[in-house]
Amino acid sequence: MNTDEVLGVFREAGAILEGHFILTSGLRSPVFLQKARVFMHADKTERLCKALAEKIRAAVSGGIDYVVGPAIGGLIPAYETSRHLGAPAIWVEREGGEFRLRRFEIARGSRVVIVEDIVTTGLSIRETIDCLRALGAEVVAAACIIDRSAGKTDVGVPLIALAEYEVPAYPADRLPPELAAIPPVKPGSRNI
Ligand SMILES: O=P(O)(O)OC[C@H]1O[C@H](OP(=O)(O)OP(=O)(O)O)[C@H](O)[C@@H]1O
Ligand SMILES: O=C(O)c1cc(=O)[nH]c(=O)[nH]1
Ligand SMILES: [Mg+2]
Numbered sequence: 001m002n003t004d005e006v007l008g009v010f011r012e013a014g015a016i017l018e019g020h021f022i023l024t025s026g027l028r029s030p031v032f033l034q035k036a037r038v039f040m041h042a043d044k045t046e047r048l049c050k051a052l053a054e055k056i057r058a059a060v061s062g063g064i065d066y067v068v069g070p071a072i073g074g075l076i077p078a079y080e081t082s083r084h085l086g087a088p089a090i091w092v093e094r095e096g097g098e099f100r101l102r103r104f105e106i107a108r109g110s111r112v113v114i115v116e117d118i119v120t121t122g123l124s125i126r127e128t129i130d131c132l133r134a135l136g137a138e139v140v141a142a143a144c145i146i147d148r149s150a151g152k153t154d155v156g157v158p159l160i161a162l163a164e165y166e167v168p169a170y171p172a173d174r175l176p177p178e179l180a181a182i183p184p185v186k187p188g189s190r191n192i
Contacts, residue, residue, distance in 0.1 A: 108136030
């Protein structure tokens with residue numbers, strides 16, 4: 001799938017929102033990709049994740065023991081991508097604000113691929129990598145459906161994006177006036 005096709009799926013699902021959004025990194029943006037409106041449709045999710053699995057398979061040599069999704073956004077795409085990769089899907093979730101692998105045990109040396117929904121700054125993937133490495137896992141790659149940084153984010157492992165879509169994002173103290181005029185909303189689950 002190319003970027004236009006991926007964005008077409010998001011558009012068709014009404015998942016490209018406009019307004020004033022507080023992102024998980026604290027940055028502010030006039031655009032929010034509400035992936036949940038895509039993932040509510042199994043057929044759309046299957047199409048995206050099958051294509052992402054093909055990209056992962058082409059990029060990763062050697063086996064994959066686990067696909068890891070950072071909750072909440074990564075849960076559904078990690079599960080669906082894992083189905084096409086033939087590896088089990090597990091997840092990290094926040095406990096006291098930090099990602100933890102609360103429900104699973106993995107052997108040291110396990111080869112894992114992280115599958116995220118959206119990447120903006122890569123913060124959530126870096127937090128996931130820290131959690132997994134502390135458990136002795138080898139993070140062989142990270143992947144996402146849409147990379148809003150359009151390849152600029154460095155997460156320290158290869159980042160495989162199904163689509164790159166550069167969207168403006170601003171520090172809270174440097175908002176353009178038209179954005180500052182709109183009351184902000186924070187759609188994500190960090191800090192709730
Ligand atoms: O690259 P980053 O700057 O980390 O931004 C991307 C992250 O933001 C969203 O998660 P969020 O914490 O908003 O919560 P969610 O997973 O519940 O949507 C999204 O699911 C990614 O995990
Ligand atoms: O950076 C984020 O927090 C973010 C951006 C976006 O478009 N969609 C999303 O779910 N999170
Ligand atoms: Mg998330």
